[in-house]
Amino acid sequence: MASDENKDVILDVKHLKTYFLSGKKNETEMRASDDLSYQVHKGEFVAIVGESGSGKSVSALSVMGLIPYPPGLVVGGEILFHGEDLLLASDERIRQIRGSKISMIFQEPSTALNPVVTIGKQISETIRIHNSKISKKDAMNKAIELLGKVNIPNPEVRAKQYPFELSGGMQQRAMIAMAMSCDPEILIADEPTTALDVTVQAQVLEQLNSLRDEYGTALILITHNLGVVARYADSVKVVYGGKIVESGSPDHIFENPHHPYTLGLICAVPRLDLPRSHGLHTIEGDPPNMAEIKENSCAFAPRCKYATDRCFNERPPEAEIEEGHICACFNMDKTEEERRALV
Numbered sequence: 001m002a003s004d005e006n007k008d009v010i011l012d013v014k015h016l017k018t019y020f021l022s023g024k025k026n027e028t029e030m031r032a033s034d035d036l037s038y039q040v041h042k043g044e045f046v047a048i049v050g051e052s053g054s055g056k057s058v059s060a061l062s063v064m065g066l067i068p069y070p071p072g073l074v075v076g077g078e079i080l081f082h083g084e085d086l087l088l089a090s091d092e093r094i095r096q097i098r099g100s101k102i103s104m105i106f107q108e109p110s111t112a113l114n115p116v117v118t119i120g121k122q123i124s125e126t127i128r129i130h131n132s133k134i135s136k137k138d139a140m141n142k143a144i145e146l147l148g149k150v151n152i153p154n155p156e157v158r159a160k161q162y163p164f165e166l167s168g169g170m171q172q173r174a175m176i177a178m179a180m181s182c183d184p185e186i187l188i189a190d191e192p193t194t195a196l197d198v199t200v201q202a203q204v205l206e207q208l209n210s211l212r213d214e215y216g217t218a219l220i221l222i223t224h225n226l227g228v229v230a231r232y233a234d235s236v237k238v239v240y241g242g243k244i245v246e247s248g249s250p251d252h253i254f255e256n257p258h259h260p261y262t263l264g265l266i267c268a269v270p271r272l273d274l275p276r277s278h279g280l281h282t283i284e285g286d287p288p289n290m291a292e293i294k295e296n297s298c299a300f301a302p303r304c305k306y307a308t309d310r311c312f313n314e315r316p317p318e319a320e321i322e323e324g325h326i327c328a329c330f331n332m333d334k335t336e337e338e339r340r341a342l343v
């Protein structure tokens with residue numbers, strides 16, 4: 001990679017291992033993030049995609065220093081934010097970064113918003129936590145301005161309302177406004193749209209994207225829906241069993257997918273260009289029970305039609321298919337025919 005490009009890396013997650021331990025002597029390890037590596041560049045829109053239980057939220061909570069111990073524990077790897085390893089930082093330092101440099105929108109807005117405090121007060125108080133010099137009035141004005149920026153109509157009125165008085169889509173926007181209130185370098189949005197209808201989903205994503213354009217904030221969007229990322233993401237990371245199995249630009253992923261799991265996800269995206277009779281493809285088998293994944297194997301092997309003995313006994317290494325396009329699979333050449341049928 002060119003050194004110029006490296007300079008732009010603001011978050012560098014290297015070989016992250018986050019386990020959940022159970023049993024009397026913590027002898028059972030569930031590897032929710034298992035040797036997970038990825039980088040985020042300044043202002044980049046990164047999408048992390050995978051089925052339920054694949055370890056998407058855990059990978060984000062690890063970055064935020066929010067893995068609940070016990071039973072969760074980051075047991076290995078590095079999380080470098082501008083070169084500083086957050087895993088070695090003090091609690092105070094992490095709190096500082098979490099509030100001001102990296103912020104996160106959680107999966108459930110109703111649990112993240114305080115039901116008994118007005119929207120405006122919640123946002124203005126967050127602003128005041130990070131800027132003790134700002135007056136209450138100025139903080140409230142900034143909160144109202146932010147609500148306007150995320151396209152909440154009549155923001156002065158909405159600021160005086162409680163979360164239950166807002167629709168799901170508006171609650172999401174209020175969450176985005178709150179997360180943006182400290183002008184973060186990275187905004188992590190964990191499934192910010194699943195509870196919303198499709199039109200509102202698209203509006204929320206559009207909103208995140210325009211904030212990225214306006215403020216240069218890098219975005220990490222976590223979603224189970226590969227379809228939603230195509231329009232916005234600069235980079236897509238496909239996660240399975242706590243690992244990234246394929247990553248690349250949306251073009252790489254959609255035009256030249258190599259991992260059998262990525263192919264399955266693409267076929268599961270509804271397509272307007274195919275007749276309805278074509279039906280919606282689902283990936284056979286169940287999402288992995290992570291407690292059962294063998295350490296030295298491909299997590300996808302039990303569901304993979306190309307799997308050989310090797311896949312059950314050896315972990316496939318990451319291989320570069322073309323510049324910026326990486327896949328970890330022993331059988332990626334065998335997916336050729338399926339790939340051709342897709343395009």
Ligand SMILES: Nc1ncnc2c1ncn2[C@@H]1O[C@H](COP(=O)(O)OP(=O)(O)OP(=O)(O)O)[C@@H](O)[C@H]1O
Binds near residue numbers: 055224
């Ligand atoms: N607090 C916890 N205690 C025990 N196991 C947990 C805990 N949180 C997550 N896990 C386990 O870690 C694995 C990854 O969970 P994670 O929440 O990251 O999945 P996800 O990809 O975000 O799924 P979803 O799309 O449903 O949100 C799962 O197998 C889950 O059961």
Ligand SMILES: [Mg+2]
Binds near residue numbers: 056
């Ligand atoms: Mg999740």
